[in-house]
Amino acid sequence: MDFTFSKEHQLLRKTIREFVRREVAPIAAEIDEQERVPWETIRKAAKLGFLGVPFPQEYGGGGAGEIGYCIMAEEISRVCSSTMTILGAHIGIGTMAIYLDGTPEQKARYLPPLCRGEKLAAFALTEPQAGSDAARIRTRAVRDGNYFVLNGSKIWITNGSIADIFSVFAVTDPALGARGGVTAFIVEKSFPGFRVGTVDEKMGIRGSATAELIFEDCRVPAENVLGTFGAGFITALKTLDVGRVTIGAAALGGAEAALDAAVAYAVEREQFGQPIAQKQAIQFMIADMAAEIEALRSLVYRTAWMVDTHRPFSREAAMVKYFGSEVASRCVDRALEIHGSNGLLRGVAIERGYRDARISEIFEGTNEINRIVVATDIFRRVGVRINP
Amino acid sequence: MDFALTDEQLMFLDMFRDFARQEVAPLAEELDRQERPPLETIHKAAALDLLAIPFPEQYDGMNAGLLAYGLLMEELGKVCLATAVTVGAHCTAAMLIAAGGTEEQKQSLLPSLVKGHKIGAYAIVEPDAGSDLSGVATTARLDGNEYVLNGRKSHVVNGDFADLLVVLAQTERGPACFVVDKSSPGLVVGWRNKQMGLRGAAGCTIFLDGCRLAMSNRLGGEEQNGHDIIRRTWPFSRLGVAFACLGIAERGLADSVEFARNRQQFGGPIALKQIIQRYLADMATQIESLRHMAHYTAWLMEQGRSSERDIAMLKLWAGEVATWVINKTVQIHGGMGYIKSFHVERLYRDVRAMAIHEGTAELQRLAVAEDILAAVGVVTAP
Numbered sequence: 001m002d003f004t005f006s007k008e009h010q011l012l013r014k015t016i017r018e019f020v021r022r023e024v025a026p027i028a029a030e031i032d033e034q035e036r037v038p039w040e041t042i043r044k045a046a047k048l049g050f051l052g053v054p055f056p057q058e059y060g061g062g063g064a065g066e067i068g069y070c071i072m073a074e075e076i077s078r079v080c081s082s083t084m085t086i087l088g089a090h091i092g093i094g095t096m097a098i099y100l101d102g103t104p105e106q107k108a109r110y111l112p113p114l115c116r117g118e119k120l121a122a123f124a125l126t127e128p129q130a131g132s133d134a135a136r137i138r139t140r141a142v143r144d145g146n147y148f149v150l151n152g153s154k155i156w157i158t159n160g161s162i163a164d165i166f167s168v169f170a171v172t173d174p175a176l177g178a179r180g181g182v183t184a185f186i187v188e189k190s191f192p193g194f195r196v197g198t199v200d201e202k203m204g205i206r207g208s209a210t211a212e213l214i215f216e217d218c219r220v221p222a223e224n225v226l227g228t229f230g231a232g233f234i235t236a237l238k239t240l241d242v243g244r245v246t247i248g249a250a251a252l253g254g255a256e257a258a259l260d261a262a263v264a265y266a267v268e269r270e271q272f273g274q275p276i277a278q279k280q281a282i283q284f285m286i287a288d289m290a291a292e293i294e295a296l297r298s299l300v301y302r303t304a305w306m307v308d309t310h311r312p313f314s315r316e317a318a319m320v321k322y323f324g325s326e327v328a329s330r331c332v333d334r335a336l337e338i339h340g341s342n343g344l345l346r347g348v349a350i351e352r353g354y355r356d357a358r359i360s361e362i363f364e365g366t367n368e369i370n371r372i373v374v375a376t377d378i379f380r381r382v383g384v385r386i387n388p
Numbered sequence: 389m390d391f392a393l394t395d396e397q398l399m400f401l402d403m404f405r406d407f408a409r410q411e412v413a414p415l416a417e418e419l420d421r422q423e424r425p426p427l428e429t430i431h432k433a434a435a436l437d438l439l440a441i442p443f444p445e446q447y448d449g450m451n452a453g454l455l456a457y458g459l460l461m462e463e464l465g466k467v468c469l470a471t472a473v474t475v476g477a478h479c480t481a482a483m484l485i486a487a488g489g490t491e492e493q494k495q496s497l498l499p500s501l502v503k504g505h506k507i508g509a510y511a512i513v514e515p516d517a518g519s520d521l522s523g524v525a526t527t528a529r530l531d532g533n534e535y536v537l538n539g540r541k542s543h544v545v546n547g548d549f550a551d552l553l554v555v556l557a558q559t560e561r562g563p564a565c566f567v568v569d570k571s572s573p574g575l576v577v578g579w580r581n582k583q584m585g586l587r588g589a590a591g592c593t594i595f596l597d598g599c600r601l602a603m604s605n606r607l608g609g610e611e612q613n614g615h616d617i618i619r620r621t622w623p624f625s626r627l628g629v630a631f632a633c634l635g636i637a638e639r640g641l642a643d644s645v646e647f648a649r650n651r652q653q654f655g656g657p658i659a660l661k662q663i664i665q666r667y668l669a670d671m672a673t674q675i676e677s678l679r680h681m682a683h684y685t686a687w688l689m690e691q692g693r694s695s696e697r698d699i700a701m702l703k704l705w706a707g708e709v710a711t712w713v714i715n716k717t718v719q720i721h722g723g724m725g726y727i728k729s730f731h732v733e734r735l736y737r738d739v740r741a742m743a744i745h746e747g748t749a750e751l752q753r754l755a756v757a758e759d760i761l762a763a764v765g766v767v768t769a770p
Contacts (some may be wrong), residue, residue, distance in 0.1 A: 001390055001391070001392065001393065001394055001397075001455070001683075001687060002389060002390045003389065003391070003684050003687050003688075004389065005389060006389060009389075069640050096719045105599075142583060183555065263760055263761065263764055264764070265768050266761075267553075267761065267764050267765075268551075270563045275766065276763050277768065278765050278766075278769055280754070282757075283515075283753065283754060283757030283758070283761070283768065284754075284757065285752075286756070286757045286760055286761075287700075287701075287704065287752070287753035287754070287755075287756035287757040287760075288704075288753065290697070290701060290756050290757075290760060291701040291704045291705045291708075291752075291753075291756060292705070293698075294681060294698075294701045294702075294705070295677035295678065295680075296677065296682045296703075297678060297680045298677060298680035298683075298684050299677045299680055301389070302391050302680045305389055305390075305391050306391075315672075316676065318669075319669075319672065319676055321672040322669075322673065323673045323674075323677060367665075368662075371666050371669035371670065372662065372664065372665055372668075372669070374668075374669035374672055374673060375664075375665030375666070375668050375669040375672075377661055378641075378645055378663075378668050378669070378672055379645065379649065380647055382646070382649060384657075384659060386659055386660055386665065387665075
């Protein structure tokens with residue numbers, strides 16, 4: 001037993017923290033206000049190898065594993081959820097799908113430029129009528145010689161308007177549905193018939209680009225079938241499992257930032273002749289935040305370790321995702337309360353933190369779906385099948 | 389990084405689990421109904437050296453570490469929280485001596501406690517001194533070369549059958565801890581509390597009525613501050629409570645799963661209802677977070693790296709998780725969770741103390757907040 005971070009991971013945290021201080025923090029409020037993608041940050045992060053942090057070095061990755069990736073997610077999210085959302089969609093789901101299930105040729109071709117950050121990735125599963133009920137996607141892929149022809153649309157795709165490579169899920173056999181009838185494809189933005197539709201305006205994570213993708217007779221070479229034909233839904237679930245752990249780590253960073261902001265404010269703000277930090281009502285909110293954050297931290301890194309040591313982790317990933325996002329939401333809410341009306345002012349960090357936090361309870365599997373993942377596993381362990 | 393239990397810890401876990409299942413579980417209901425302590429269990433535990441787990445070898449301990457001790461409390465907590473609390477009170481009494489005693493006191497007192505030849509208790513709380521230890525009114529007056537203790541202690545777990553009590557009293561020069569043998573004249577055991585839960589580990593009222601002790605009974609000698617000894621022991625006792633909380637919460641979840649898969653309503657098992665699935669998922673998730681926090685904190689303590697804040701957060705979280713999980717356990721069981729002929733109502737009565745004893749949730753919150761604010765240079769008012 002040893003809960004210490006390795007030397008490499010400690011160094012990684014230091015490096016990322018320094019990067020965040022220099023490059024991310026100064027523009028965090030600005031990219032939110034202007035609703036713009038921080039290209040300068042992405043390019044610098046790519047240069048430092050951050051865009052391939054968890055992946056093996058043979059693909060040009062950082063070899064830091066899920067633990068290293070979680071460290072990065074925690075540190076960046078402390079300061080800017082938008083930036084982490086972009087990196088998360090690129091690394092944790094877009095590229096991850098290719099890494100997990102891609103053929104050796106696909107990995108050799110796509111992973112190095114993605115890991116080096118020369119190209120950006122996105123993950124395209126959700127459709128207008130298929131959110132939590134992802135098995136109901138309708139985007140069709142029909143074989144035509146050496147190609148598949150895709151028709152349909154995807155919505156709420158993070159990095160949708162800025163990515164070069166997409167992991168796209170489409171129906172290849174409507175009769176089979178999610179059980180063998182969905183196939184994953186690697187789609188490049190230059191493929192004919194692919195275009196970006198509406199780019200959404202959002203309450204939070206406004207520096208990240210969320211877009212609609214439209215496929216109109218989009219021709220995808222058959223060699224770009226991601227992994228096994230018909231096994232796309234499994235690829236999607238496996239990928240989301242890993243992504244969820246990182247959502248928890250990002251939520252941890254957001255929660256820590258909220259606590260730090262609450263403490264700093266409570267110390268400065270005077271009411272009734274003393275700093276409000278002297279009031280037990282405030283102290284109790286701060287203590288509850290700290291205790292929940294500590295519980296979350298334990299859960300995040302333990303689960304990341306399970307990923308890295310090849311233990312089964314679906315159940316734990318779901319736990320980390322929904323517990324983490326709710327801890328973060330409670331923390332930003334308490335921190336906002338401590339700030340009083342000042343917390344509602346644009347430009348105050350907690351105002352942005354409060355808006356940014358809310359998405360984590362929704363994306364990469366709503367918390368309702370993640371609870372069902374956990375409950376289903378609980379019953380599976382006692383031999384009962386629920387939610388077939 | 390390595391989050392796995394060691395082979396030795398896994399071996400102990402097996403042993404604790406067997407013991408809990410065979411010896412502790414069958415008595416749980418009876419202890420509650422008869423409101424009696426699990427004396428036979430304590431002696432069996434002693435025979436297996438289970439009371440020796442966290443103590444150093446030089447005092448006949450197993451030196452198996454704090455996490456192993458936690459695993460013991462977890463397994464006991466799963467089957468009978470009252471037994472866990474009884475064992476915890478005994479071990480904490482021994483740990484007070486280990487933390488505050490002189491080498492001579494440790495050598496003469498610890499082996500018999502560690503081996504379980506004698507049972508320990510600690511008498512700290514009073515009717516007017518709970519969270520606020522400075523309110524202790526029991527006095528220890530020096531009379532020649534003896535201390536004379538006068539006062540009243542409440543909520544003393546194991547108080548009615550312990551052979552040896554660690555007592556906190558005020559001397560003229562500050563607080564001190566004393567080791568009091570049950571045969572000491574002037575030590576009078578009062579009544580056992582009639583309690584909502586933990587009836588097998590009910591606290592007792594103890595009277596000290598001119599109880600005369602040799603000066604050598606003062607823990608750590610004349611200069612040793614009694615509050616300091618108690619504070620040094622809190623991490624240990626609170627860690628035990630946290631693991632016991634983990635145990636009872638796991639029990640609540642397991643029982644709820646079993647009930648939900650069998651209970652038929654609206655034409656099928658209630659396990660198929662999403663509202664029940666949500667409760668179960670939340671229970672499992674909170675339990676998992678508590679487990680890792682408890683393991684991590686025990687590990688920190690073993691490395692000598694834990695802070696007061698680490699312990700306070702764990703104790704706080706443990707109490708919150710356990711009470712919440714058992715509350716939901718009752719809810720899932722519906723009427724079955726409320727009736728005496730089924731054990732769930734006992735879990736509910738038992739668990740409530742976990743957010744109160746060994747430091748209330750409020751005290752833990754204050755400790756955490758105090759530490760956070762101290763880090764930014766703010767001293768909070770007491």
